[in-house]
Amino acid sequence: MPEDPSSTTPPPAAEAEPETAPGGDEPTPRWVKTFVAVCLVVAVLFVVLKLAGGGGHGPGQHSRDASASGATKMHLS
């Protein structure tokens, strides 16, 4: 009985061999350029929002917000 090719399972992704190095210099893959571009856009957006927000970013900001608004009505009994 001929072997059913559909029954041949490919090796698990984790065990797949890494690609071998090409002979010459290959251009950077498009997905890498897209990934870097998206990261740069997100980073720029973050900086713009931070500058537009005018405040710091971190736990100190929340402390300042709480005391400035007078909303920290923590009356310790």
Add this chain to the structure above:
Amino acid sequence: MGSGVRKLALTAHVVVSVGWLGAVACALALAVAALASDHDATVRGTYVTIELIGRYVLVPLSIATLVTGVVLSLGTSWGLFRHYWVVFKLLIAGVATLVLLMYMQTLEHLSETATTATGPVADAAILDSPTVVLHSSAALVLLLVATTLAICKPKGVTRFGRRRMRARD
């Protein structure tokens, strides 16, 4: 790295990294519940729970993800800097871990506010802040991207990888 050790390292890495993703999803669900609820006890308990998850689950799993990922990369032919998908996964894990460690201060502050405020929690404006939702959402997206990279392993050898492979040949 032998086959058995490699599988063990891979198993450990998958467990901690997917566990980290799951814990972030839990934190996001809790944060949304805290914002949506008008019930004082729910809001207080939720922020305390988020801080506990952060301290005892998120931080250990994030560090374990970094460590197991580095060990696995160095112990296999994939290497740590030879392939773009590995480099990006390393960057994602590193940045996410760093931000998490810094953000723990905020979570501790929120938890402390939730437990010490004796008035209605609605008076503590900080507990109305969407900060935890925003940070959890961003972390979830990052970890999903990292998981996708790990499964798909898109092609792309770095210059360092090409030099190493040529030297080996």
